[in-house]
Amino acid sequence: GAVVSQHPSRVICKSGTSVKIECRSLDFQATTMFWYRQFPKQSLMLMATSNEGSKATYEQGVEKDKFLINHASLTLSTLTVTSAHPEDSSFYICSAQYSYEQYFGPGTRLTVT
Protein backbone atom coordinates (compact mmCIF):
# COMPACT_ATOMS: atom_id res chain seq x y z
CA GLY A 1 0.00 0.00 0.00
CA ALA A 2 0.84 3.72 0.04
CA VAL A 3 2.09 3.95 -3.53
CA VAL A 4 2.80 7.29 -5.16
CA SER A 5 3.27 7.66 -8.89
CA GLN A 6 4.61 10.48 -11.03
CA HIS A 7 4.11 11.23 -14.67
CA PRO A 8 6.06 11.65 -16.82
CA SER A 9 9.22 9.98 -15.60
CA ARG A 10 11.29 11.97 -18.06
CA VAL A 11 10.52 15.07 -20.08
CA ILE A 12 12.55 17.24 -22.41
CA CYS A 13 11.18 20.63 -23.30
CA LYS A 14 12.40 23.72 -25.09
CA SER A 15 13.34 26.86 -23.27
CA GLY A 16 10.35 29.14 -22.79
CA THR A 17 7.73 26.41 -22.78
CA SER A 18 5.80 25.09 -19.79
CA VAL A 19 5.70 21.55 -18.54
CA LYS A 20 3.32 19.84 -16.15
CA ILE A 21 4.27 17.03 -13.79
CA GLU A 22 1.62 14.92 -12.11
CA CYS A 23 1.82 13.25 -8.73
CA ARG A 24 -0.80 10.68 -7.75
CA SER A 25 -1.48 8.69 -4.63
CA LEU A 26 -2.69 5.37 -6.02
CA ASP A 27 -4.23 3.61 -3.07
CA PHE A 28 -4.85 6.29 -0.48
CA GLN A 29 -6.12 9.80 -0.17
CA ALA A 30 -3.57 12.48 0.54
CA THR A 31 -4.67 15.83 1.85
CA THR A 32 -1.06 16.95 1.82
CA MET A 33 1.55 16.41 -0.85
CA PHE A 34 5.05 17.79 -1.14
CA TRP A 35 7.26 18.78 -4.03
CA TYR A 36 11.03 18.48 -3.87
CA ARG A 37 13.84 19.33 -6.21
CA GLN A 38 17.06 17.39 -6.27
CA PHE A 39 20.24 18.66 -7.86
CA PRO A 40 22.88 16.18 -8.98
CA LYS A 41 24.61 14.48 -6.08
CA GLN A 42 22.77 16.62 -3.58
CA SER A 43 19.98 16.23 -1.12
CA LEU A 44 16.33 16.99 -1.64
CA MET A 45 15.20 20.57 -1.37
CA LEU A 46 11.60 21.05 -0.30
CA MET A 47 9.95 23.43 -2.74
CA ALA A 48 6.38 23.56 -1.51
CA THR A 49 3.64 21.89 0.46
CA SER A 50 0.50 21.22 -1.49
CA ASN A 51 -2.80 21.09 0.37
CA GLU A 52 -5.94 19.77 -1.26
CA GLY A 53 -8.39 22.55 -1.97
CA SER A 54 -6.16 25.41 -0.90
CA LYS A 55 -3.13 27.32 -2.04
CA ALA A 56 0.26 25.72 -1.80
CA THR A 57 2.78 26.90 0.74
CA TYR A 58 6.11 27.68 -0.86
CA GLU A 59 9.51 27.54 0.80
CA GLN A 60 11.62 30.63 0.95
CA GLY A 61 13.34 31.35 -2.33
CA VAL A 62 10.96 29.31 -4.50
CA GLU A 63 9.11 31.40 -7.07
CA LYS A 64 5.43 30.57 -6.83
CA ASP A 65 4.66 32.13 -10.20
CA LYS A 66 7.24 29.94 -11.86
CA PHE A 67 6.38 26.71 -10.10
CA LEU A 68 2.60 26.50 -10.14
CA ILE A 69 1.12 23.86 -7.87
CA ASN A 70 -2.42 22.63 -7.99
CA HIS A 71 -3.92 20.05 -5.65
CA ALA A 72 -7.41 19.69 -7.03
CA SER A 73 -8.27 16.29 -5.61
CA LEU A 74 -7.25 14.04 -2.75
CA THR A 75 -5.19 11.87 -5.08
CA LEU A 76 -3.62 14.32 -7.49
CA SER A 77 -1.22 17.23 -7.26
CA THR A 78 0.41 18.87 -10.25
CA LEU A 79 3.54 20.97 -10.58
CA THR A 80 3.78 23.20 -13.65
CA VAL A 81 7.14 24.71 -14.48
CA THR A 82 6.28 27.82 -16.45
CA SER A 83 8.55 29.42 -19.03
CA ALA A 84 11.18 26.82 -18.33
CA HIS A 85 14.86 27.63 -18.68
CA PRO A 86 17.91 25.36 -18.71
CA GLU A 87 18.58 26.16 -15.06
CA ASP A 88 15.24 24.54 -14.22
CA SER A 89 16.60 21.22 -15.40
CA SER A 90 16.53 18.94 -12.40
CA PHE A 91 15.01 15.87 -10.80
CA TYR A 92 11.62 16.67 -9.28
CA ILE A 93 10.21 14.35 -6.64
CA CYS A 94 6.80 14.45 -5.02
CA SER A 95 5.65 12.80 -1.85
CA ALA A 96 2.32 12.27 -0.17
CA GLN A 97 1.58 12.17 3.50
CA TYR A 98 -0.14 9.08 4.84
CA SER A 99 -0.39 7.85 8.40
CA TYR A 100 2.34 10.08 9.82
CA GLU A 101 4.81 9.26 7.06
CA GLN A 102 5.72 10.53 3.65
CA TYR A 103 5.69 8.24 0.65
CA PHE A 104 7.76 9.31 -2.31
CA GLY A 105 7.10 9.12 -6.00
CA PRO A 106 9.73 7.79 -8.41
CA GLY A 107 10.71 11.26 -9.60
CA THR A 108 10.60 13.17 -12.90
CA ARG A 109 13.75 14.10 -14.77
CA LEU A 110 13.22 17.46 -16.47
CA THR A 111 15.66 18.61 -19.12
CA VAL A 112 15.21 22.06 -20.64
CA THR A 113 17.08 22.62 -23.89
Added chain:
Amino acid sequence: GDSVTQMEGPVTLSEEAFLTINCTYTATGYPSLFWYVQYPGEGLQLLLKATKADDKGSNKGFEATYRKETTSFHLEKGSVQVSDSAVYFCALSEGGSYIPTFGRGTSLIVHP
Protein backbone atom coordinates in the same frame (compact mmCIF):
# COMPACT_ATOMS: atom_id res chain seq x y z
CA GLY B 1 17.14 24.58 13.55
CA ASP B 2 17.13 20.88 12.91
CA SER B 3 19.91 19.41 10.83
CA VAL B 4 21.34 16.09 9.74
CA THR B 5 24.98 15.41 8.99
CA GLN B 6 26.09 12.37 7.05
CA MET B 7 29.51 11.10 6.17
CA GLU B 8 30.60 12.16 2.73
CA GLY B 9 30.79 9.58 0.02
CA PRO B 10 31.19 7.80 -2.09
CA VAL B 11 31.67 4.74 0.05
CA THR B 12 33.19 1.99 -2.08
CA LEU B 13 33.12 -1.58 -0.83
CA SER B 14 33.59 -5.07 -2.11
CA GLU B 15 30.69 -7.48 -2.01
CA GLU B 16 30.15 -9.07 1.43
CA ALA B 17 32.02 -6.28 3.22
CA PHE B 18 30.65 -4.63 6.35
CA LEU B 19 28.95 -1.28 5.88
CA THR B 20 28.68 1.67 8.21
CA ILE B 21 27.32 5.05 7.14
CA ASN B 22 27.51 7.60 9.93
CA CYS B 23 24.68 10.00 10.67
CA THR B 24 24.38 12.55 13.44
CA TYR B 25 21.61 15.00 14.02
CA THR B 26 20.71 18.22 15.78
CA ALA B 27 17.18 18.71 16.99
CA THR B 28 15.40 20.76 19.60
CA GLY B 29 13.08 18.00 20.75
CA TYR B 30 12.71 14.25 20.31
CA PRO B 31 12.69 13.52 16.62
CA SER B 32 11.87 10.42 14.66
CA LEU B 33 14.81 9.22 12.61
CA PHE B 34 14.81 7.65 9.18
CA TRP B 35 17.04 6.14 6.55
CA TYR B 36 15.88 6.43 2.95
CA VAL B 37 17.45 4.75 -0.06
CA GLN B 38 17.49 6.09 -3.61
CA TYR B 39 18.40 3.68 -6.38
CA PRO B 40 19.75 5.19 -9.62
CA GLY B 41 17.11 7.17 -11.48
CA GLU B 42 14.41 6.52 -8.89
CA GLY B 43 12.70 8.31 -6.04
CA LEU B 44 13.27 7.68 -2.37
CA GLN B 45 12.16 4.61 -0.49
CA LEU B 46 11.92 4.41 3.26
CA LEU B 47 14.48 1.84 4.38
CA LEU B 48 13.98 1.91 8.14
CA LYS B 49 13.01 4.19 10.96
CA ALA B 50 13.14 4.62 14.74
CA THR B 51 10.85 6.82 16.73
CA LYS B 52 12.42 6.93 20.18
CA ALA B 53 15.73 6.54 21.96
CA ASP B 54 17.30 3.06 21.89
CA ASP B 55 14.90 1.86 19.21
CA LYS B 56 16.51 -0.19 16.48
CA GLY B 57 15.14 0.02 12.98
CA SER B 58 15.89 -2.83 10.61
CA ASN B 59 15.03 -3.88 7.08
CA LYS B 60 16.66 -5.94 4.33
CA GLY B 61 19.68 -6.66 6.53
CA PHE B 62 20.23 -2.98 7.34
CA GLU B 63 20.07 -1.76 10.92
CA ALA B 64 20.30 1.56 12.74
CA THR B 65 19.94 2.34 16.43
CA TYR B 66 18.61 5.63 17.76
CA ARG B 67 21.33 6.87 20.14
CA LYS B 68 20.11 9.91 22.01
CA GLU B 69 23.29 10.30 24.06
CA THR B 70 25.42 10.66 20.93
CA THR B 71 22.62 12.07 18.72
CA SER B 72 23.44 9.45 16.14
CA PHE B 73 21.64 7.00 13.87
CA HIS B 74 24.38 5.12 12.03
CA LEU B 75 23.37 2.72 9.28
CA GLU B 76 24.99 -0.73 9.26
CA LYS B 77 24.84 -3.90 7.22
CA GLY B 78 26.90 -6.98 7.86
CA SER B 79 27.38 -8.08 4.26
CA VAL B 80 26.63 -5.77 1.37
CA GLN B 81 25.61 -6.85 -2.11
CA VAL B 82 26.10 -5.21 -5.49
CA SER B 83 22.36 -4.52 -5.49
CA ASP B 84 22.79 -2.31 -2.42
CA SER B 85 24.57 0.28 -4.55
CA ALA B 86 22.49 3.43 -4.12
CA VAL B 87 22.40 6.76 -2.33
CA TYR B 88 21.38 6.62 1.33
CA PHE B 89 19.77 9.57 3.06
CA CYS B 90 19.50 10.02 6.79
CA ALA B 91 16.57 12.17 7.89
CA LEU B 92 14.63 13.34 10.89
CA SER B 93 11.21 14.73 11.55
CA GLU B 94 10.15 16.40 14.71
CA GLY B 95 6.95 16.98 16.59
CA GLY B 96 3.88 17.35 14.47
CA SER B 97 5.81 17.89 11.26
CA TYR B 98 5.90 15.01 8.84
CA ILE B 99 8.33 16.82 6.60
CA PRO B 100 11.73 15.18 6.94
CA THR B 101 14.93 17.16 7.19
CA PHE B 102 17.38 15.31 5.00
CA GLY B 103 21.11 14.88 5.14
CA ARG B 104 23.09 15.36 1.94
CA GLY B 105 23.09 11.67 1.12
CA THR B 106 25.90 9.13 0.95
CA SER B 107 26.58 7.23 -2.22
CA LEU B 108 27.40 3.55 -1.76
CA ILE B 109 29.15 1.64 -4.53
CA VAL B 110 29.54 -2.10 -4.11
CA HIS B 111 31.88 -3.97 -6.44
CA PRO B 112 31.59 -7.69 -7.22
